[in-house]
Amino acid sequence: MFHDSAVALNCGRSALAYLWETKKIQKLYLPYFLCDSVVNECKKLKIDYQFYHVGPKLEPLFAESSSEGAWLYLVNYYGQLSNEEISRLKVQYDRIIVDNAQSYFQMPVEGVDTLYTCRKYFGVADGAFLYTDTQLERPLERDESHERMHFLLGRFERSASEFYSEYVANNDFFDNEPLKKMSRLTQNLLRGIDYSGIEKIRKKNFAFLHRELGHKNQLCLNENEGTFMYPFMTQNGALIRKKLQQEKIYIPTLWPSVKEWCSEDMLEYKYAEDILPLPIDQRYGEKDMMYIVNSIQKLVSLVESEECTQ
Template identity: 55%
Template sequence: MREIGGYIELDRYALPMLHEGAVALNCGRNGLAYLVRARRIKKMAIPKFLCGSVSSVCEREGVEIRLYSTDMDFMPTDTALDPGEWLYVVNYYGQLGNDVLEDLAGKYGRIIVDNAQAYFQMPLEGVDTIYTCRKFFGVADGAFLYTDAMIEEELPRDESFERMRFLLGRFERTASEFYPKYAANNGLFAEEPIKKMSRLTENLLHGIDYGETKRRRTENFACLHEALQKMNRLQLSVADGAFMYPLYIEGGARIRRELQKDGIYVPMLWPDVLAVCGEGELEYDMADNILPLPVDQRYCIEDMEYLAQEVLRCIG
């Protein structure tokens, strides 16, 4: 029965939503699970430089995995695929442009592109591509998948209202107070089955000014790049609608701790890498010493100038 009357709920938004035509799911890792089932994937090569969620999905779905290395440009080192094997390509910090991805697709044929860090980079036609919403926007879940392979299962609809406390609390108080709930929310998706995106998340995504968000992220990245590129071991391009600014510098782990004392929170994105790789491997050093500096739409150029000054102070 349809309800009429009663108290007013959250407003419904109707702005155009980026990735409107893609398969809308509950989380990025289930975008991969969807592809594994739809493509009947049995073997996959995944990068060492990656969080454990991808390997966990593969284990859950019965996929045999093989680890490969990446170089300083975030490119896969030369690796030949076995028969029936797929290559999982991560677009780190949006640094792999579509021209590069097109070359990889031509070379390897069977690739999956992880654009979790490149939300504003549109997919290549005919290439399976995954996007994650909560890395870019104030939502508790959500992902988009571009593919022409469909599973025959009837997917249930996710619900997000129970997951919103850390976002609502962060809006009115401090990040540190609600960080444990944020971390707990991240942990939920390890066991979540494949579901359709929740109506709440979809509604929130319809309320975003994507043009302004993209502009701010791009300008903020460019500002940090101008200030810090001379000391950055990475050769970067300015990504449209950038995820974060990766500053790769000696002593990055120490600088991360120093910044935290001043209320500047710089994550270590993939601590799992330290257990997978040895200390002499490039991926170990990158995981430990890349500082992913925030450039998102909450901030302006003045914030970036302050952030750059604080980073330089800690360095020097």
């Protein structure tokens, strides 16, 4: 397995729970632009938390000094946070946790607690990895995945839309799941994956979209080729997202809860509203990427022309 030397757990939330228990975390500084599962886990574990902002390059804008028992939670959005920057933040703040859920192939910085999740990248129902220098003293129950595989098998033989409700239910399932070891089924599936081939395809697709759409992208992306999705930010992103559904291109909103925490004049609100995470995964090739590019360019031009006539 990729990350074979890490602690193998049932989900990303369990990675945070593992650190809370071993590191005695009392408080977390969290970015406003964040999945609500992390916030919900903090509430569940009774971890005090405080939000901070991110900037125009998706970089952390955190200037406070961490108090005793407090940790800085860093989200590596679309792989835009380099290991050099993580190392600098480690020196500056010491107690940091890196969320590499969107950068699976980026290896951790030595001595930095780093977590990864598997569902965003591969055809598995669960699974997460955690790099840490502490070990849980109590034994953990092992998870079982066989009853949660139906939507994945169904999506392979039929359309994804038929099993969308099951997919959502599987995501929600982990809200109340306890900390467990990764299931044997998930581990076995992860041992049968061509990681280098998948990384190559994802980077190639990312580079293609950036080459074709980068000049219109309102995000300041660095030169590193991402492997999760291509974040295309445009004015009226929410409207374009709806129109893309008619083209059979389904773009998620990352993350809708952000708009509940933030006011409309905050950058994080605009990120949640207008960033279109475009698919680049290993199921797709250049023909698919060109279909996405053509659809995006057509809809952006259409929306711009409609604004001009109003």
